[in-house]
Each structure stands twice: as C-alpha cells, then as structure tokens.
Amino acid sequence: MKILVVDDEADVQPLFLQRFRKEIRNHEVEFDFALSGEEALDYLEKKHSEVVLILSDINMPGMSGIELLSHIRHEYDMPPPVVMMITAYGDEENHRQAMQNGADDFLTKPLDFNILKEKLKTFVHNG
Amino acid sequence: MYFFPFLAAYLLIRRIQKAFKNTPLYPKWNRLLSASGLAVLALFIVSGLYFNHKVNGFIAGFTLLGILFYANKEDDLKMYKPLLKAHFPLVVAVLLSSVVLIIAPDFYSQWDNYFGFAVFGSFIWIYARWANTKKQQQELKIVADQKDELEIMVTERTAEINRQKEELQDTIKELRATQVQLIQQEKLASLGELTAGIAHEIQNPLNFVNNFSEVSTELLDELKTGPLEKLPEAEKEYATEIIQDLTVNLEKITHHGKRADSIVKAMLQHSRTSTGQKEPTDINALADEYLRLSYHGCRAKDKSFNAQLVTNFDPTTPILKVVPQDIGRVFLNLFNNAFYSVSEKKKELNGSYEPAVEVSTILLNGSLEIRVKDNGTGIPEHIRDKIMQPFFTTKPTGAGTGLGLSLSYDIIVKGHEGKIDIKSNEGEFTEFIICIPV
Structure with a gap:
C-alpha cells in the first residue's frame, strides 16, 4: 500500500519512516512525501495509479490541503484514492470544509500514530 | 354742609x-x-x-x-x-x-x-x-x-436645564465607563488572539518533540530485543545501562512534552473568541475550572501563596444557557479578588491565619445561587455601595483597573437578568452572591 504524505514540515518524513519502520520492512506500507500541495499534484500526475491513500495537512503555504483535496476529487476519480486530512486541534471550520470537499477521514494534531495504524489496518482489510 | x-x-x-x-x-x-x-x-x-x-x-x-x-x-x-x-x-x-x-x-x-x-x-x-x-x-x-x-x-426653566445638565453628566460618565470597558475588552481580545496564535505556533514543534521521543523509545525497545542480544555478555550490561538511562530520559521528555501540550490546549480553549452566544453550560464545571485557573494565576505571581479551596456544588444544578466566556470572566474577577483579599490578610497577620476561598452553588426558588466566599480582609461598610462602580478600586495604583466588578455586574445584571449581592464583615469575610434565573 502506497501512502503519500503531504506536509510542509520536512521533519514529518523521518518521523513517519521511523514510526512505520516495522511495517516498511515487512513491505506492508510504502511512503512517499510531498512538501506542498503543488508537489503532491505533480507526483500524482506521474504515479497516480500507485497511490492508494493520501494523508494531507491543511495549513500549508501555497496550495492548502482543502484545495489539494478538491483538485484530487475533481481530477482523479478513477479509482478515487482515500484522502485523510490532518486538522489542527479545535479547528471546526477546516473540519467542516474538508468534509464538504469529500475527505474520507480525519486525524487531529498531534498525530496519534496508534490510531493512524488502526485506521490503515481497516483500510487494508476493506481494500 | x-x-x-x-x-x-x-x-x-x-x-x-x-x-x-x-x-x-x-x-x-x-x-x-x-x-x-x-x-x-x-x-x-x-x-x-x-x-x-x-x-x-x-x-x-x-x-x-x-x-x-x-x-x-x-x-x-x-x-x-x-x-x-x-x-x-x-x-x-x-x-x-x-x-x-x-x-x-x-x-x-x-x-x-x-x-x-x-x-x-x-x-x-x-x-x-x-x-x-x-x-x-x-x-x-x-x-x-x-x-x-x-x-x-x-x-422651571432653570430646573429643566439643571436636570438636562445632570443627565448629560451621567451620560458622559456612562460613556467614559463604556469606552474604558471597550478598550479593556479590545485588549483582552487581542491578547486572546495573540495567545491563540502563540499556542498554535508552539503546538507544531511540540508535536515533533513528543512524537520523536515516543518513536525513539520504540527504537530503543527494538534495539534491546534486536541487535543488543548479539553483543558479548561483558558489553551487554554496559549497553543495557545506557539504554535504560536513555529510555528514562525519553520518558521524561514525553512527560514534559505532554504537560506543555495540555497547557497549550488550555490556552487555545480559553482564547477561543467569545461569540457572545448563550450556550448550555455546566456552571459547576465552569466555576471549578476558573477557581483553579485563578488560584494557579495567584501562585504564579507569589510562590509562597497558599489557600484552601473549598467547593460545594449542588449536584442538581441544571445546565444553564449562559455566555460561558462572560460568566467565566465574572468567576475570574471574583476569585482573583478573593485570593487578593486573603493574601493581603495573610501578609498582615501571618501566623495561624488559614486563607480559604469557597465557591458553592445551590438551586433556590427557580434560580441558581452561586456564592463566592473568602475569609480575607472584608469590605468596609462605607465603600460597599461603591465597589460596583467603574474605576473604583482599593488596590494600589496600577494594580487594579477598577473595572472587574463593574464588568461582572453588567454581565450578570444586564447580560443574564440576574443579580449580585454582597455580604461582608470587615476583617472577617466577604461573600458575593450571584443569582441567575434558571
């Protein structure tokens, strides 16, 4: 399962790689990273079919996570990738907007990796 | 003739x-x-x-x-x-x-x-x-x-002119009070925005601290069960010791990171902009929260300060429709005053004096009665009817705006159709009694 993580914080990358060390070693998951919404779209352009799940932050300089989400929903509907949005604590407005734009699920900052792993498992089972 | x-x-x-x-x-x-x-x-x-x-x-x-x-x-x-x-x-x-x-x-x-x-x-x-x-x-x-x-x-004309003059003077006084209250609210609002901004900015780096320390703990576990087993026995003990220390350190980082995280969360909660909307609120929980907030605020200013906190909440208190930020501000004012009063008395008496601040709620005849009582310096009789006036303060210059109780009065009486009463004995106690209709 290939997961694209979109976040402007570069340190997210080693964190994910370390958190999912076992899973990556066992080839259960594979991560790719994009530092902005634009970069994520470029990446999808090339490797669209490979990506199963997109995990995106909302507050990013340039294209926001909500914009990215609406691009994905309009341009890549066959097959639609699962998109999870990461919202800041207590940010109701973004949560509502992400819902409207067709996000599949939400995670709140700070990321609880145990919850994320649980969610990924259910996706693997369902997918 | x-x-x-x-x-x-x-x-x-x-x-x-x-x-x-x-x-x-x-x-x-x-x-x-x-x-x-x-x-x-x-x-x-x-x-x-x-x-x-x-x-x-x-x-x-x-x-x-x-x-x-x-x-x-x-x-x-x-x-x-x-x-x-x-x-x-x-x-x-x-x-x-x-x-x-x-x-x-x-x-x-x-x-x-x-x-x-x-x-x-x-x-x-x-x-x-x-x-x-x-x-x-x-x-x-x-x-x-x-x-x-x-x-x-x-x-008649003179009397009318005099009356108009007095009315105008009253209006000016009211306007002046409103202006200062607005400035105060504006200041608080911008302070709130500022803290919200700061809290948000701190949250991201703090998440990294917490996450990396957690993941490092996991890595250490992996190290212990994996490569460490292959070390010669002599080296193993030494390495285990270091790993043990590292684990403890990481736990400490996680612990303090979580602590900072909860503070940031509390700041975000309090600085959420006041909508002025009445919403169903648990008054007991609100009072308890602000009592602690005020107490810790006082402790932050004066490390030696200590007081007994007594809460007597009526469990049948219904959920009231109030503006929680406003009622919270009233609580904060009353508690801050109470703590100020007991700390002043403590400075005066020292020795065997035990400062105590008590908050209680009780449902009485269709209205919720909230009592905030302290065993501090009390309010002298002759100023009792002045303390709700704007700008009236007994604190030294610069220490109080004289607006706390005036704002509280407005919030309770004008905003929530309630009332505030005061009972006090100089040198013994002060008790504020708030009634909010249910």
Whole structure:
C-alpha cells in the first residue's frame, strides 16, 4: 500500500519512516512525501495509479490541503484514492470544509500514530 | 354742609371694616370700628338736633380730622393712607366755610353756593381719588402677578436645564465607563488572539518533540530485543545501562512534552473568541475550572501563596444557557479578588491565619445561587455601595483597573437578568452572591 504524505514540515518524513519502520520492512506500507500541495499534484500526475491513500495537512503555504483535496476529487476519480486530512486541534471550520470537499477521514494534531495504524489496518482489510 | 364730613367719616369707617372682614385684623378692629361708626352717626344726629349750623361745621370737620389723624398713626391702616389723604380737602373746605360763616356771615351768604360746591366737590374728590388709587393698585397687582409668573417660568426653566445638565453628566460618565470597558475588552481580545496564535505556533514543534521521543523509545525497545542480544555478555550490561538511562530520559521528555501540550490546549480553549452566544453550560464545571485557573494565576505571581479551596456544588444544578466566556470572566474577577483579599490578610497577620476561598452553588426558588466566599480582609461598610462602580478600586495604583466588578455586574445584571449581592464583615469575610434565573 502506497501512502503519500503531504506536509510542509520536512521533519514529518523521518518521523513517519521511523514510526512505520516495522511495517516498511515487512513491505506492508510504502511512503512517499510531498512538501506542498503543488508537489503532491505533480507526483500524482506521474504515479497516480500507485497511490492508494493520501494523508494531507491543511495549513500549508501555497496550495492548502482543502484545495489539494478538491483538485484530487475533481481530477482523479478513477479509482478515487482515500484522502485523510490532518486538522489542527479545535479547528471546526477546516473540519467542516474538508468534509464538504469529500475527505474520507480525519486525524487531529498531534498525530496519534496508534490510531493512524488502526485506521490503515481497516483500510487494508476493506481494500 | 356738615352732612358731608359725617357721611365721609362714616363711609370711611364702613369701608375699612368691610376690607378687614376675613382677615386676621378683623377681631382686633371690629368692635372699635363698629363703635366709631355708631359714634359718628350719633354725633351727626346730636349736632343736628342740639347745635346750630355754625358750630356743626366745626364738629363735623374736627370729627373727620380726628379720625384721619388717628388712622394715619396706625400701622394696620398703612395701605389706606392714599384714601385718608383724599379726605383732607373736605376737612379744609368744611373748616374754612365754617370760619368764614362765623367771621363774615354776609360774605358767606353772598357766596353761599360756592362754599357749598367746594364742600361737595371735595367730597366727590375723595371717591374720585379712591377709584383712581384702586385702579392703580389693580394695575400694580397685574404687573406683580406677571412678575410672579415670569419668576415661576424662570425657575422651571432653570430646573429643566439643571436636570438636562445632570443627565448629560451621567451620560458622559456612562460613556467614559463604556469606552474604558471597550478598550479593556479590545485588549483582552487581542491578547486572546495573540495567545491563540502563540499556542498554535508552539503546538507544531511540540508535536515533533513528543512524537520523536515516543518513536525513539520504540527504537530503543527494538534495539534491546534486536541487535543488543548479539553483543558479548561483558558489553551487554554496559549497553543495557545506557539504554535504560536513555529510555528514562525519553520518558521524561514525553512527560514534559505532554504537560506543555495540555497547557497549550488550555490556552487555545480559553482564547477561543467569545461569540457572545448563550450556550448550555455546566456552571459547576465552569466555576471549578476558573477557581483553579485563578488560584494557579495567584501562585504564579507569589510562590509562597497558599489557600484552601473549598467547593460545594449542588449536584442538581441544571445546565444553564449562559455566555460561558462572560460568566467565566465574572468567576475570574471574583476569585482573583478573593485570593487578593486573603493574601493581603495573610501578609498582615501571618501566623495561624488559614486563607480559604469557597465557591458553592445551590438551586433556590427557580434560580441558581452561586456564592463566592473568602475569609480575607472584608469590605468596609462605607465603600460597599461603591465597589460596583467603574474605576473604583482599593488596590494600589496600577494594580487594579477598577473595572472587574463593574464588568461582572453588567454581565450578570444586564447580560443574564440576574443579580449580585454582597455580604461582608470587615476583617472577617466577604461573600458575593450571584443569582441567575434558571
């Protein structure tokens, strides 16, 4: 399962790689990273079919996570990738907007990796 | 000829008597006037019957003159002076005619008609004068009435202007209070935004700290169960020791990171902009939260400060529709004041004094009663009705704005149709009682 993580914080990358060390070693998951919404779209352009799940932050300089989400929903509907949005604590407005734009699920900052792993498992089972 | 002075005298007496009727002077003068009226009549009849007309003129003239002199001296008859004066020509005319009649009877009979005219003329003169004076007095009275009327109007206008002035002064005072409250609210609002911004910014790096320390703990576990097992026994102990320390350190990082995280979360919660919307709120929880917030605020300023916190919440307290940020601000003000008061008393007494702040809720007759009580310095009687006024503060300059209680009053009374009462004994306790209708 290939997961694209979109976040402007570069340190997210080693964190994910370390958190999912076992899973990556066992080839259960594979991560790719994009530092902005634009970069994520470029990446999808090339490797669209490979990506199963997109995990995106909302507050990013340039294209926001909500914009990215609406691009994905309009341009890549066959097959639609699962998109999870990461919202800041207590940010109701973004949560509502992400819902409207067709996000599949939400995670709140700070990321609880145990919850994320649980969610990924259910996706693997369902997918 | 002597008939006219008698008539004039009699009429004068009757007129005065009539004028005195229904005045305080009546009892004093009535008998004298009646008597003198009768005397004049009697004198007229007597002189007509027993004296010849030569003497009668003198009797009549001097009778009238006597009455006039007597009346002239009396203060009570002061206002009749113009009338009295009008009688003198008649006296003069009668006396002069009588003198001429005695000294030169021939001359008198020759000019008889003229003397008669003189006497009659001066008799008429009295009433002409009288009517004239009366008219003048009436005019004067009208002028005086108009003056009084104007006077009243001026007084009314002045009163109205004064009232308007006071109203304007009150309005200015209110505006001034509102302005400062707005500034205060603006300051608080921008402070709130600032803390919200800071909290947000701190949250991201803090997440990394927490996440990396957690993942490092996991890596250490992996290290322990994996590669470490392959080390020679001698090295193993040394490495385990280091890994043990590292694990403890990481736990500490995680622990303190979580602590900072909860503070940031609390800041975000409190700085959420006040919507001014009433929403269902658990008053007990709100009071408890702000009691602790206030207490820790005081502890932050003064490390040595300590107080017993007592809470007595009515478990049947219903969920009330209030503006939680506003009621929270009221709680914060009351608790801050309570802690300030007990800390002042502690400084004064030290020794065995145990500061305590108590908050209790109770459901009474359809309204929720919230009591905030401290055993601090109390509020002196003479300032008790001033403490809700804006800008009134007992704290040293710069330490208080004097707006806390005034804002609280507005929030409770104007915003929530409730009321605030104060009970206090100087040097013993202060208790604020808030009632909010359910």
